[in-house]
Structures are given as C-alpha cells and as structure tokens.
Amino acid sequence: NAGVTQTPKFRILKIGQSMTLQCAQDMNHNYMYWYRQDPGMGLKLIYYSVGAGITDKGEVPNGYNVSRSTTEDFPLRLELAAPSQTSVYFCASSVTPLNSPLHFGNGTRLTVT
C-alpha cells in the first residue's frame, strides 16, 4: 500500500514561474487536503475536496488552484510563484468516520527565489 504519494520532494522555482504539485492516494479516500507549513509553524489549509468534482477553499487559497477529477488524484497548481509561497506542502487524505486520522504524504519542499 503506497498511501499518499507526493511528487516532487523538492523544487526550486523562479519568481513568476508556475508548477503543479502532484498528490495521489490509493486508499479510496473521499476527503483530500492541501496544507502548507512555513518554518517553525503549524499547518495551514490551502484547499480541500470532499469527493471527485468537489473542491473548496481553505484558510490560505490565494495564489493556488486545485482540481479533483478522480478520487485518487488531487493536484495543486501554483500560478505566478512568489517568494511568500516558499514553504513545505503536505497533501493528506481521510476516510469517514471522521475520527479517522488524516494520512499525510511526505511533503514537498518548495523554494521560490
């Protein structure tokens, strides 16, 4: 069981470039989330999805977009990268019942210079 797989592990972008962070899970989870973690801080929710075709904004959605065309995949798109988007990005998934924990990927460290 692969769980939640994030690619790439590391990436350096120049200001104004775009990229897609990939996230895939093989556990047939309905709920999927994207969080960012700034150095020494907690995780903040960027976007979430409760099922294929359904996405919604979290606390810090500006500068990002998502799509959920299948249950398995939940890519995060960064358009016009800015230094403020330098962070570690985590994808997570969950199944009901809701006392189930979130399963996290190993994160993508993104640096924008």
Place this chain on the structure above:
Amino acid sequence: AQTVTQSQPEMSVQEAETVTLSCTYDTSESDYYLFWYKQPPSRQMILVIRQEAYKQQNATENRFSVNFQKAAKSFSLKISDSQLGDAAMYFCAYRSLGETSGSRLTFGEGTQLTVNP
C-alpha cells in the same frame, strides 16, 4: 472558525521522565475530534493519539495519554518514560464535523520537544 493554541513553543525533558504538552482550543461545536501529531526531523506527520469529544474517558496509547477537559476546552498530552525517539515537533489538531468546513483539521503552532539523555 475554530482556533487551536499551543502556548509552549519549546519543552525539554530528561530521558525516562514525564512531560506534559498543553493545548487549548476554541469552538462553538459540541461534537468534534482532537488529535496529537508528531513531526520528527524527517517531517513525516505521525498520529500519536486521538480523542472523541463525546467520550469522557481520556485516550491512552502506551506511554502517551491525554487529559481532555471539554468544559475548559483543554487537551494536553502526557508522555511518560520519555525516550530519545520522542524528540520531535508535536501538533495539537481539532477536527470539525461540519460539512461546510470539509471536516478539516485545524492545527496549533506546535511544541518542539527535546529529550535530554
């Protein structure tokens, strides 16, 4: 919106001793879930323990236990017989059951735990 506060940015403990990490939260919901996650330097997020708000009994998992005080909105983590491998950042998290929030997890800012040999 719910908020989670961890008032101790850093804590340290001697190996084999006991340490308690604090967490408080703010919510108007009556039913929810609470979690503690551990993040070692590998940055992997590892579930330590969970608590359902409707359960009065405090959760325990081996050397880890919680003190859940629903009225006070407090959810502290006690680590007994601390081991070097317990050194990590610990996050308290609140899970809403509300459909409008996507049942998201809201995290505190974390407590960095150091275990001294």
